[in-house]
Amino acid sequence: MRVNFTVNGRKQEADDVWEGESLLYVLRERMGLPGSKNACEQGECGSCTVRLDGVPVCSCLVAAGQVEGREVTTVEGLADYAKHRQDAHPGGGCATGACGTSLQDAQQWKAKGQDSQTGEGAELSPIQQAFIDAGAVQCGFCTPGLLVAADELLERNDMPSDADIREALSGNLCRCTGYEKILDAVRLAAARQGEVV
């Protein structure tokens, strides 16, 4: 079958998709977007977390056909997504409850390429930069899923308590870090977000 959907602001068309293929497989093997990771493919580890119309989901549990006509954001598009959110909602906070990025808004932005192989000069979202700065990345396999989930948390709640962070990230396993530095990273991103305001 053919699936038409939007990934990181770009219209995409996937052909010859087998009915049982997951969104994760289509992203990784057909779209050339391997940023979403395949650690359990059972919805238990969160490594493949993407946003589907703004809602964080395990892309391994979403059948490719379900995304027809919808918007997907992966870690590859996270920096632009976050940047756009700043434009749309100055301050990034969500006290009114009218948080998230609308479909219309999401369609107006596109992910950009990086300027070097090492990713130097890449524009990063606050949460991506905070993960690097806090030492929250070790092997990094859980990182893309955690970033998508943490970014969504910070969109909803610009001053999360530790308990809030733990609750929001409880669906994302990490085997390397012991989570402490991941907590540090989210706190750091929240604090920096606060400074901007």
Add this chain to the structure above:
Amino acid sequence: MAGTTTGIPANVTQGARTKGGVGESMLRPDGTLKVTGEFAYSSDMWHEEMIWGQVLRSTVAHAEIVSIDTSEAVALSGVYAVLTADDLPAAKNYGMEYQDTPVLAYGKVRHHGEPVALVAADHPETARRAAAKIKIEYRELPVITDEASATAPDAILVHENRGDHHAGHVPHPNIVHRQPIIRGNAAEAAKKADVIVKGEYTFGMQDQAFLGPESGLAVPSEDGGVDLYVATQWLHSDLKQIAPCLGLPEEKVRMTMAGIGGAFGGREDISMQILASVLALRTSKPVKMVYNRYESFFGHVHRHPAKLYYEHGATKDGKITHMKCKIVLDGGAYMSSTPSVVGNASSLSVGPYVIDDVEIEAIGLYTNNPPCGAMRGFGAVQACFAYEAQMDKVAAKLGMDPVAFRQKNAMEQGTVMPTGQPVDSPAPVAELLRRVKARPLPPVRQWESSEGADVRALPGGLSNTTHGEGVVRGVGYAVGIKNVGFSEGFDDYSTAKIRIEVINGEAVATVHTAAAEVGQGGVTIHAQIARTELGVQQVTIAPADTQVGSAGSTSAGRQTYMTGGAIKNSCEIVREKVLEIGRRKFGSYHPAWANAELLLEGGKVVTDGGEVLTTLVEVLEDEAVEVEEEFRHRPTEAFDLRTGQGNGHVQYAFAAHRAVVEVDTELGLVKVIELACAQDVGKAVNPLSVIGQIQGGTTQGLGVAVMEEIIVDPKTAKVRNPSFTDYLLPTILDTPTIPVDYLELADPNAPYGVRGIGEAPTLSSTPAVLAAIRSATGLELNKTPVRPEHLTGT
């Protein structure tokens, strides 16, 4: 190679703004790639013409293979190859220490999930469907699952014709290896004991559960060889095992490290490397293979489950008189690294204590359980769980404080190990315990606030199972000792190739090693060492591959010591060569070239008095200096097979933990509130990664204490929980705050004084949590993991 995404990690250049050398908290050079999703892990490999490989695994644990019918699978549209052991091109077995592991089972299967057949197809689902159409007829055999069934006089042998060098020394062919240690006279010393405490302990089978599944890409090359992109802990060890199975000379198997999603010992053994290569050679197409999580649980060795029998005696004033123990490690169906795990368990079974009179025996079994091998802590973990429980029991019987009792018996520099080897560098055991104990305790009833109870902070969390009634707190301590590096006479070395040249008007160093960056931060410290030694800003870390000499394994806490040492070594020679060039060019202009100590700093040649002679750019101009050198640690020797005596270890690492837990005694739910660690790291080359390693190791120990276990049915030897749904891992909700206090007591024999870091925290974390739960509940709890039924008696 056109069309192949071998991807980054490649040529990771440190930015010019980065400055740090050894001792600074530097950020990872691959951090940006990893947070943007661009870092190419082994499962991200892609080739435009690639097809997919799939393994068919045995559904029974022990059986003769009567027949295999692949005809229906071959007939399926989209299938390129279906192979069994009969189709293998050359050697049919591989193995790290001994080649007893079949690439594909032939004759017999010896454990549940053993690979039996292989499929290559145009889509992973086609491959899975084809594999499901292969018909295998088994004639089942009785399963050997424990010491009693393995060592019964009439037991079926897991391996009928053993040819390994342990076979002649073991009391039964189903025992892989046996290592006794006898020192002093435990029976005589026991007479002086005022109290004697015995205990039996069971340590469950833990899985490394690295997140990146076993995967990679094998690309057939024009010369009949294969280019292999995989995630492994030791490229050269893989190469030695892969080439004979492909019937190729090693130079025709070119291995490049793909990005590694964690390892923890689980990538020391071969997984899909040979399978994908065989399919690539057979089909002449690039073959990608990615284990799913179910397969991953069968695709790598696990931590040895163990039974441990201990006896300690002590005098009234708290001095340990003697120790006797027997440790039975279940190695499963194939050898893997079981002999070395046995050596570690026995030689470290005393723990970090002074006990002169000991009687120790450790054995490793062949069974039909899943094969076990390397995992973080490697044999020392199981022993630590048992001896630390014993320490608490003895202290309780003497009415002593458990920490004071440990401190009274703590080893220190100069203590002689049960193997007769003196500990010749700092061993701050008592101090580490003091530090975790001195830390203020987290507030009691921390779930309460002015706004009421936050159920998320209670055992059971959001399940809202308690509001604090029936919740009791406990505090527990533990300390452990782990050897660093490869022991028992192993020729342990690492190689580093260092190049310095001028690129775009700046001196740039390139570090090329075959070392595996499994997440621990090796790539960061490699650049830090090169900067420190060569005084350059820009350091490029070349991709790890087999075009450079072996770096040894990223395991046993050895990689900073060993590859760090090799980089330091090579840089020192590079520096000398650079200075020679400088002397040749500029020696006649300034006497300092001949008579001063010269350093390389900030891209310049500087005298020890701080005078700048010239720049590296001016010295080198168009010349490049390149050096490839090896580094070896001090030689070790094998333990005597009867007495266990011998200078078997290179270095030791020490860590202590204090665990604070709260237990809902009604439902048997545990919440770990805090898990504080103190550790001696020798020298923190990168403090940020040091803390990350300690917190990560601590969490793996927490996991095995309260939730992690591969459950193997004792009647069928089948694995019951091969998924992340049923094999429970600590989430961020299960993991407490982990404050870390590290000491830097340099090991005078190690480069920069470093001490292996990654493993020690995994040892003491588990017994500390167990001790805390015991202190909260008063229960004996002699098994990991502690489950609710153990706490409620149901």
